[in-house]
Amino acid sequence: MYNSKIIGLGYYVPENVVTNNDLKEFMDTSDEWIQERTGIKERRWIDTSTEDTTAVMGAKAARIAIDRAGISKDDIDFIVFATLSPDMYFPGGGVQVQDILEMPTIGALDVRNQCSGFIYAMSVADQFIKTGMYKNILVIGSENHSGGLEKSTRGRNVSVIFGDGAGAAVLSRCSDEEKAAGKGILSSHLHSEGKHAKELALEGPSTKRWVPEIIAANNPDDVSYYPYMNGQFVFKHAVGRFSEAIIEGLQANNLKKEAIDMLIPHQANLRIAQFIQKKFQLSDDKVHNNIHKYGNTTAASVIIALTEAWELGKIKDNDLVVLAAFGSGFTWGSVIIRW
Ligand code: UT7
Secondary structure, three states: OOOEEEEEEEEEEOOOEEHHHHOOOOOOHHHHHHHHHHHOOEEEEEOOOOOOOOOHHHHHHHHHHHHHHOOOOOOEEEEEEEEEOOOOOOOHHHHHHHHHHHHHHOOEEEEOOHHHHHHHHHHHHHHHOOOOOOOOOOEEEEEOOOHHOOOOOOHHHHHHOOEEEEEEEEEOOOOOHHOOOOEEEEEEEEOOOOHHHHHHOOOOEEOOOOOHHHHHHHHOOOOOOEEOOHHHHHHHHHHHHHHHHHHHHHHOOOOOHOOOOEEEEHHHHHHHHHHHHHHOOOHHEEEOOOOOHOEEHHHHHHHHHHHHHHHHOOOOOOOOEEEEEEEEEEEEEEEEEEE
């Protein structure tokens, strides 16, 4: 068995900054409410006059990650693409990135695990590298939320939270020396609880509710094609599941919470991240948050935050890095990395 490691990181966010005050144009909200409840000050929303889409942003992040990995796009053996907001109903974003980057006919797989999408995607890539099936895997998380949000007072509890953006990592095989030194991805832990699927969901359009049916009904009260979130219910589950996933990861590696050098929590809500930070008694320099700038970018959130922390020099050789996420499904999980 091989160990996998991250050899390249990149992220891309659209230029268009939307502040909390900008949102007041569409809905009854306030900067105070949003900051107090979520920690968000602004987010990026795609300007529709630009070329950016979920796949295009993913490709932009991927180019940076591949470049930093010091390899060529032709050295990539497989693509794993995580999103809940693909450009097309089908096919998925993986093949679109493959096309944009003019990559050879390697396999491309899409992962649909919402906020824990990147954790799931990394775990999938890790398994392929461990077995020796592939050497270099491009893992992408990208979301275009802005086009599908209900930007009105009715949808405000959801629409103020979400932002657009993408991140990418190139996973590769550790050398024998690195493996002997205990480096690379140590473990990943994945969970889900489908009985709560409807608590954070977008039900239509879907095969249960096709577009023609929605159009024919012409019902202005129909909100099935906007994301729905039972906020407080999700919040309660998030704090518990985040903790469980981190504890599970530490225990699997015989590590204590004091061993954590950097925690990258999915950027769902600053209050959730602060709760986790307190619970694990981590100092501010051991947790990286950027929700104030980008909001919740779902499958892109963990990888954007990881890349940013790395760019800021917050992650050093041999650090224990913990990634954790929770979201729609419900799905949750963690990845433990010795950098
Ligand atoms: O990434 C996936 C995982 N997602 C999460 O983990 C998110 C978890 N949930 C949350 O972060 C929080 O539940 C929210 C930030 C979404 C909402 O905060 P909350 O404290 O749960 O607010 P609420 O939905 O219970 O609403 C409280 C009040 C309501 O008014 P009334 O009924 O008390 O008069 C809402 O109508 O705040 C009102 N409200 C708003 N007011 C101004 C809801 N959204 C807004 C808004 N601006 N954007």
